[in-house]
Amino acid sequence: xxxxxxxxxxYKKFIKDFKFAFYCLTHPLDGYWDLTHExxxxxxxxxxILLLVLVARLMFLGCTSFLFVQVNWSRINIFxxxxxxxxxxxxxxxxxxxxxxxxxxxxxxxQIYTASCYSMLxxxxxxIPLSIVSNVLSSDFAEVVGILSTLSLVWSVILFVCSxxxxxxxxxxxxxxxxxxxxxxMAIMIFILLLFFSMISEGxxxxxxxxxxxxxxxx
Amino acid sequence: MKSMKKTIxxxxxxxxxxxxxxxxxxxxDEGVEKGYTYTYDYWGEVQYxxxxxxxxxxxxxxxxxxxxxxxxxxxxxxxxxxxFVCDTGNNRIIQWERTDNDEFRxxxxxxxxxxxxxxxxxxxxxxxxxxxxxxxxxxxxxxxRILKIDKDLNFLMEYTKPNEATxxxxxxxxxxxLIVDSEGRVYAVCDNVNKGIVKYERDGKFSGxxxxxxxxxxxxxxxxxxxIASDAQRRAMENFVPTEYDNIAIDSEGFFYACTIxxxxxxxxxxxxxxxxxxxxxxxxxxxxxxxxxxxQWGTFAGYNGPSLFLDVTALDNKVYVCMxxxxxxxxxxxxxxxxxxxxxxxxxxxxxxxGPVALDHMGNDLFVLDSIExxxxxxxxxxxxxxxxxxxDEYDRGDYIASGETWEKVRELNGNCDLAYIGIGRSLLRQxxxxxxxxxxxxxxxxxxxxxxxxRYRKEWVEKYIGWIFLAFFxxxxxxxxxxxxxxxKHEIDTADIFKPGKDQEIK
Numbered sequence: 001x002x003x004x005x006x007x008x009x010x011y012k013k014f015i016k017d018f019k020f021a022f023y024c025l026t027h028p029l030d031g032y033w034d035l036t037h038e039x040x041x042x043x044x045x046x047x048x049i050l051l052l053v054l055v056a057r058l059m060f061l062g063c064t065s066f067l068f069v070q071v072n073w074s075r076i077n078i079f080x081x082x083x084x085x086x087x088x089x090x091x092x093x094x095x096x097x098x099x100x101x102x103x104x105x106x107x108x109x110x111q112i113y114t115a116s117c118y119s120m121l122x123x124x125x126x127x128i129p130l131s132i133v134s135n136v137l138s139s140d141f142a143e144v145v146g147i148l149s150t151l152s153l154v155w156s157v158i159l160f161v162c163s164x165x166x167x168x169x170x171x172x173x174x175x176x177x178x179x180x181x182x183x184x185x186m187a188i189m190i191f192i193l194l195l196f197f198s199m200i201s202e203g204x205x206x207x208x209x210x211x212x213x214x215x216x217x218x219x
Numbered sequence: 220m221k222s223m224k225k226t227i228x229x230x231x232x233x234x235x236x237x238x239x240x241x242x243x244x245x246x247x248d249e250g251v252e253k254g255y256t257y258t259y260d261y262w263g264e265v266q267y268x269x270x271x272x273x274x275x276x277x278x279x280x281x282x283x284x285x286x287x288x289x290x291x292x293x294x295x296x297x298x299x300x301x302x303f304v305c306d307t308g309n310n311r312i313i314q315w316e317r318t319d320n321d322e323f324r325x326x327x328x329x330x331x332x333x334x335x336x337x338x339x340x341x342x343x344x345x346x347x348x349x350x351x352x353x354x355x356x357x358x359x360x361x362x363x364r365i366l367k368i369d370k371d372l373n374f375l376m377e378y379t380k381p382n383e384a385t386x387x388x389x390x391x392x393x394x395x396x397l398i399v400d401s402e403g404r405v406y407a408v409c410d411n412v413n414k415g416i417v418k419y420e421r422d423g424k425f426s427g428x429x430x431x432x433x434x435x436x437x438x439x440x441x442x443x444x445x446x447i448a449s450d451a452q453r454r455a456m457e458n459f460v461p462t463e464y465d466n467i468a469i470d471s472e473g474f475f476y477a478c479t480i481x482x483x484x485x486x487x488x489x490x491x492x493x494x495x496x497x498x499x500x501x502x503x504x505x506x507x508x509x510x511x512x513x514x515x516q517w518g519t520f521a522g523y524n525g526p527s528l529f530l531d532v533t534a535l536d537n538k539v540y541v542c543m544x545x546x547x548x549x550x551x552x553x554x555x556x557x558x559x560x561x562x563x564x565x566x567x568x569x570x571x572x573x574x575g576p577v578a579l580d581h582m583g584n585d586l587f588v589l590d591s592i593e594x595x596x597x598x599x600x601x602x603x604x605x606x607x608x609x610x611x612x613d614e615y616d617r618g619d620y621i622a623s624g625e626t627w628e629k630v631r632e633l634n635g636n637c638d639l640a641y642i643g644i645g646r647s648l649l650r651q652x653x654x655x656x657x658x659x660x661x662x663x664x665x666x667x668x669x670x671x672x673x674x675x676r677y678r679k680e681w682v683e684k685y686i687g688w689i690f691l692a693f694f695x696x697x698x699x700x701x702x703x704x705x706x707x708x709x710k711h712e713i714d715t716a717d718i719f720k721p722g723k724d725q726e727i728k
Binding site: 066067070072075136138139140 | 261262662665667668670671672674675678
């Protein structure tokens with residue numbers, strides 16, 4: 001492990017991969033094609049970007065000037081906030097993979113994950129500096145801040161659609177259809193998960209009550 | 220040794236007694252005090268506060284020595300030290316003079332008037348107004364007229380149903396509440412009239428409607444009614460008509476406060492209270508956390524639900540206005556900017572609560588609330604806390620910002636949850652050009668407007684103060700790479716210079 005960290009070539013590769021994520025920002029079609037077909041994507045970089053996005057999300061809450069974002073800290077759960085990105089992402093990746101493999105999609109599970117994470121880079125890239133800079137702005141800049149944060153989301157969504165299109169070798173219409181289908185799949189998965197958890201808790205409580213009853217009779 | 224043991228045991232006993240007793244006292248305090256006076260914070264959550272008003276007394280007609288008591292009293296009017304109660308069910312108006320804080324002297328009971336008029340008896344009077352010269356205006360609802368009488372009850376004039384096309388002639392003329400401005404013009408709120416407030420000139424001539432509320436409808440209802448519904452359905456549907464006013468008050472600047480209970484509470488564009496200028500335009504300022512709507516959280520406990528319904532409003536001389544909520548029997552005090560200062564009251568039988576509040580008026584800063592079910596009126600007077608808030612607002616209004624800041628500081632000591640105190644201190648500091656200090660106060664209570672104002676000036680000061688360093692840092696960043704590059708270049712030139720080449724050295728040797 002430590003030997004791996006000391007390996008200079010690994011750093012160089014990491015930085016090269018990270019630079020490629022920036023290339024994808026401005027050349028989405030070309031970049032995401034190369035991501036899978038030229039094997040230029042890296043799961044490690046994708047995970048780092050995901051962490052950056054999470055940091056950006058928390059910084060937007062915690063570091064932005066209160067002129068632009070008012071947070072009721074007594075009502076906020078940080079873990080829910082983190083989960084609000086990670087959980088849908090996980091569901092989307094699994095759901096998208098499960099659907100597209102049935103319909104000629106070329107992307108593999110980790111490739112979908114990598115591409116999805118890469119496409120979230122604009123959000124982190126705009127939000128982190130924006131929350132820091134917002135602390136020296138007056139509320140005259142509320143519109144600018146609003147436009148920039150909207151821009152970060154729109155950019156990310158465009159990249160997201162492009163990435164999905166390129167890694168599966170789909171047409172645009174088919175991509176949009178499958179993203180819509182994936183959202184339905186996500187809803188079904190949530191439903192099944194809830195069902196599963198409630199069944200488990202019912203089952204557990206059944207045995208617990210039997211145990212209690214026996215102990216009551218015996219004792 | 221023995222005495223020491225005794226001392227220790229005594230100390231222990233005392234400590235135990237204190238620890239046992241203190242939670243009890245704390246509970247007892249909360250049980251009584253909590254829940255009477257409160258305000259809403261930035262997040263719309265209730266923050267309890269010390270009482271701003273305390274009850275002087277509850278006065279029934281019996282207590283005040285009037286035979287027969289009140290019967291469905293509907294109107295309350297106060298002028299200087301005089302209190303008028305319209306005892307609607309008994310067809311009379313009773314006048315008292317407040318001689319002391321809690322003493323009232325019966326002046327007269329008006330149930331008939333003198334002079335050249337056919338109907339001399341009052342019938343269900345609902346409101347009364349007294350002008351500076353002592354003449355009285357009475358909403359004589361049962362007789363469908365507004366009476367003007369002089370101070371000796373001699374008939375002067377009567378205002379009847381306007382004989383004009385703009386006034387719907389099919390409905391009865393039922394004047395309910397009235398106000399007379401300094402020019403002698405009469406403004407009356409009439410039942411079943413939704414075109415606004417009926418206005419009469421000084422000579423008794425009807426001069427039109429005043430301050431009509433706009434008719435409200437949503438675009439989908441309009442679309443449905445206009446294009447989809449059949450004729451029969453259309454007739455059955457509600458009409459898009461303006462709402463009626465329920466009460467009207469005049470403030471010290473001559474503007475009118477008018478309120479209505481015809482609201483749903485679901486539409487943010489609804490205006491339960493309006494401040495009308497002489498053109499009938501709404502000029503109410505709503506800069507508070509919430510609009511002037513009374514309760515923000517409705518709850519559904521104890522059978523009371525729905526929005527606050529303001530049945531009456533009164534404007535104190537210091538630009539604070541108080542609205543009376545019929546739903547939960549509460550009084551809401553707002554400052555000129557529309558900030559909720561405090562809300563208090565409730566439905567119930569105990570002192571300071573009401574069962575059927577119908578009218579509200581003020582004498583100085585004291586508030587009078589008439590209860591038509593209890594057949595009594597309650598007199599409130601500001602507490603130390605309430606007076607401090609008034610004082611701080613007054614001082615700021617006068618331009619005495621330092622004093623205002625100090626007074627708000629005292630308010631803050633009494634109530635750490637008082638958002639206005641923090642903002643008041645901040646505003647005072649802002650006026651004193653202490654921008655950096657004021658920022659903390661605004662930030663604590665989420666006042667973005669003032670924070671932004673203060674921050675702009677603070678930022679300007681900061682930049683001006685450190686301009687030298689900023690330039691220095693800027694040049695340092697700019698020049699350092701150039702300098703390094705230059706040094707490297709010189710070094711390179713020296714290293715590669717012909718004269719230092721080892722070969723040449725050897726040649727020289």
